[in-house]
Amino acid sequence: MSRLRQALIVAPALILAACSLASGQAANPGTGDDWPSPKGGADAAHFSALTDINPGNVARLGLAWSYDLGTNRVQEATPVVVDGVMYTGGNLGRAYALDAATGRELWTFTPEIDMQANRAACCDQANRGVAVAQGKVFVGTLDGWLYALDAKNGKVLWKVQTFTDTTRGYTITGAPEVAGNLVLIGNGGAEYDTRGYVTAYDLATGKQAWRFFTVPRDPKLGPQESPALDKAVATWSKDSRWDIGGGGTVWDAINYDARFDTVIIGVGNGGPYNIERRSPGGGDNLYLGSLVALDRKTGRVKWAYQETPGDAWDFTSTQPMVLTDMTIDGRSRPVILHAPKNGFLFVIDRETGKPLAINALVRTSWAKGYDLASGRPNKTANGANYWKGPRIVFPASPGARNWYPAAYDAGRGLYFASVLDMGNLMFPTPPLDPKDPHRKKALNIQTALLFTSDLEHSLATLPPPLQDAVKALPEWQWVKDKPFSSQVRAIDPMTGKAKWAVDTAGWQDRPGVLATRTGLVFHGSIDGHFYARDAGTGKVLASLDTGRSIMAAPMTYRVGGVQYVAVATGFGGGGWGFVPRYSAAYTYGNENQLLVFRLDGKPVTKPDPLPAPQVVAAPPAQAPGVTPATLARGQAVFFGNCAICHSNQIRSGVPDLRRMPPEIHEAFDQIVLEGAFVPAGMPRWDDLISKDDAHAIHAWLIDEQAKERKRELELQAQGKPLDAPSLTILSSY
Template identity: 40%
Template sequence: MLAACAALLLAGCNNGDGIDAEALLGAGEDTANWITYGRDYAEQRFSPLDQINAETVGDLGLAWYADLDTRRGQEATPLVIDGKIYVTTAWSKVKAYDGKTGALLWEFDPQVPGETAVKACCDVVNRGLAAWGDKLFLGTLDGRLIALDRETGAQVWSEVTVDQSKAYTITGAPRVIDGRVLIGNGGAEYGVRGYVSAYDADSGDMLWRFYTVPGAPDEAADEPEYLARARETWNGEFWDLGGGGTVWDAMAYDAELDLLYIGVGNGSPWNQAYRSPGGGDNLYLSSIVALRPETGEYVWHYQSTPGETWDFTATQHIMLADLTIDGQQRKVLMQAPKNGFFYVIDRATGELISANNYTQVNWATGIDMATGRPIENPEARFDKTGRPFVSVPGAGGAHNWHPMAFHPDEGLVYIPVIEAGFPYFPEANWQPDRNRGFNVGIDQSAGAMPADEAVRRGAAAGTRGALVAWDPVTQTERWRVQYPGPWNGGLLATGGGLVFQGTAAGMFKAYSAADGRELWSFPAQTGVVAPSVTYTIDGEQYVAVMAGWGGIWALAPGGVLNETSGPVPNISRLLVFKLGGTAQLPPAPPLARRPIDPPAYTGNAAQLTRATYDFGRYCGACHGDAAIGSTVLPDLRRSAVLDNAQTWQTIVHDGALAANGMVGFSQSLSAERIEGLRQYVIFRANQDKELGGIGNQP
């Protein structure tokens, strides 16, 4: 329907006084507002605004800020509509502010149960809202899709979009096409089946659902053709743990072609030897899939990592553009997924036009252009060799959820690159745990950082990040800004010749879009991982960004690998800038952490071996590799209850702090194994107390 509407905007497709089809189709030209996640349906995150430019950016100052009430990772893209700014925060809360003054207009708390946190692989984050008519739409961590009145924040309707008895979550922003609200979900690390759904914006009724992987055998007789084809690429009892393929982030839309593009995630479990014994491509994992938004009908797909076994999702930012390639104008789709290759694809047909690695890659030597498949390094297939493999990139990806940006005048895509490896240790006789813990099919403890200062510093030195300006036509790097660490923020490009990015070390910066020169910076006092937006009110340009260190890198390996910047605190705020802004942040509070002062270790060797495995599988994703914790969640080496076995059991076994997200693990671990975890943390704390150095800063 919208394809016709694009040609006949004045003939209809209007949704009253609110956000309608015409507004969304014209979002790229609307310089006052930012009405959809990627600014326009093409998700280019480019604004033509140029009041703030290379000559004036030196006068950029803080206009106002708002402290938030959630001290977890902040990943949201604000929406700006008619002078008001709408944000989501951690725990799926929503707030509305006056975009000029910062006055709080309303707030909404969906009351996500604290115990939902254990289902979230990568922090209790939320990436934003969608708008249609006079409503805003929110996906909550516990799997609800909620419609809010945009003026008041009052709930209009709420629909549960997942089986809440399973480990589904929602962290991504919805999108709206012609009154259909599109929402996916996450949870493949824990054992679920992925899909994307469409809901009626007015009523909340589900209109269609597109599954990304086939289901149990008893569903085969009734499944659509695209799933029947996919079933031929799977082996074994793959449905037992869901198969994975969650659609947890990227979407884009071409109104002229009337195609919705979704990015599909990793397999469940990661290790294909357990997920699909004997191999197979396992469609539609790690794929971009084109659908009809009115019906959810499959049109085409491109799979970037067939038979994926490394958590190489294709849920990363999908971006549309028209490029001149070999003298021909091409309508393309671009993606830099986790696997380290940049893809340019014909968005009408799914044909691969070109691909090249945008960072160091060792799991493959390139892409076979005849087949579109990666040329794999046989040693990378730990699922087949049974031997460990240190892959570059690793499970965190060469690029994760952080959005890219495109500058049409420069012809460049700006990529927030992660330079980090990951050790995959296949686990013999691995068994899933349907209650708690990651179900990934590898030994998550085997690659934990040892108590060796030289090894830790070597790992830190080899783990970096970069802002890379990539030419998608030539598939080459134009310039880069090197960072000492990974997990730097999403990007915004502007007509002022600027690229804005926050850093993991706590700065918000503006660079020249042409050559990467740093032109301006602001000390945000916390890591900035979210992308920024820009808008105008009364002819004045503003830039807004959510600040607040968090996400999987902050929680899991971050405490080990932050040698250069030191520990980064979480101070969650919305920061808004303008030329001549004079507001000041309060002085940064000191980062106060308990010293590492554990009791004596009283465990034994067998207990320590078992507990080392248990910590890697059940605890490390939140409390850090080798128990070196972050500043976002408790660093257990510093815990006040380490010397109290009974209190430890009350928390870890019984779930006394479930309301805060720390659920009990009695369904998976006996009291004896939970005591073993206490002894493991005591052992590690004593090691690090003696060691000092990296990961042990005050």
């Protein structure tokens, strides 16, 4: 292509951007040839100013190179490129360094992991990437270590254990954040028995600089660690379940704002979910569901804004944020664009923490908007208080938004993001052990969840009186009208209105997004496609069928005068055990790869399809003395401990326990109680599950295997596929 023709193709997009600037909207700085953090530039906007790939030529996109990550679990990291070298993270806390032009491996890092950490990994072995600064690559591991690696060779320069208590259900799944001479990391585990915090370490030595706790400690233990917690403790009940921890983990969304030398964190949900059990009598429960601005040097609070006071629904505020400038009421203001799980999009003054605009993105039954003057939600009277009776709560615990990064094009004034409009039925569950309601390093949600994506089907598993009560709820009509919708949208941040929206296949199909100055929006899909869309209309300009499920956000960079677009592939994350039939992971498996594209690249070769499933083998006979009560106990303990991973689906990410071969049945106690499979990632449970309970689980699984075999034989006789969906209920304790 001649330079003149190329210029004529690129020019319209650049003119559009210039016109947007003239209208008063500030432009993104973009990222230049490098992509220096998983979020892109300092504004965390997942936006690139590169223009070589544009709407006029993106249809020529093809594969430049690919790299096998050597794993088959979730991939959520966006790579970093600095000076021609690509650095990226992988599940458990792996790290890779590659030649960004060719994919040639420079070094890899595989940490030694305490695989018992899997027991507290509610959402798979996720890792959202690395940070790179001062010749070091920083990565956090699932079991709590923060590593500083030499960027040249991957050797460990220092490491530090970041967990305050390794006997509790902490994990690390987020990427570190560099802030001046500090590197910061948080942790996950609010569904377990944790008390949230974020910690800052010296870049050079790994020495702790400061730590900020997001939840007060039991006042009986003495003074709080900071004046901010003295303020917070007044918003919690004096009878709060301090022994469980309170939640509030900072598992993502840590941003450094250099303009104000401030670290802004998003704080997670409460634990247990049920506020009447967590903080009897209620209260706002600061700093759950909040954005908190901390002084970089000291960790002291500058301001805090609670997006979800009194969270009881897993409405975390840990979703990615964008730092930008916007003209509001004729005045340019530094703002945060933030869409947490709770269903609203916030525009917040990042100097003061005051909300400037709050708009709903989806149906919300817990609140009818916000009072902008006070910044508080107008909570509904009975729409979400499931502790008083079953409620259908919108949005669902997977969130209207979640970890999937959004992109922001300031020139066009559009926020591109995956949005889920779905609810869940919620009701309290009794403690598995009433004598010891704090379950050590285990789920402490104490709430059952059934998603509205298939609620009518799932209701058949519940007692008839409960079915009738649910169908009498006002939100039941919402479920009948639209069980869910999952979309990629182009949103006006000040109104929440979509300029365009395109449907994606299922509630799990929520990809991260990349935007470019030329007017392109890139994203993947769980069904294996990689898309380039027109930023103004959403029209597909390029589609590559990769045969690999894509959830991570893409990025783009330039090396040697060539622009590349890269994305990691691999299904997993929240609900990761439920592999949907439409997904590429279901059809082709989940071998993880890094795919890198360029103009005039090669076609993508898809993996071979997996073989068709076979009828499950007959289970062994039940042990003497198994009764209906045994089976009921086994089901309860299974859902309280095992179902979050073992969802029992033919092509789940981990073994379907209805399909155990004879040798696994024989070794059941050794696996569950003695840790025979700990090296493979299966934790031991003898501290929490008794022999009697293990035998009850096994008895229930034998019963389930017999039922599944009967079902599959009937499907086979009817000529139907064996993987026709079976009834699944998600219940958490």
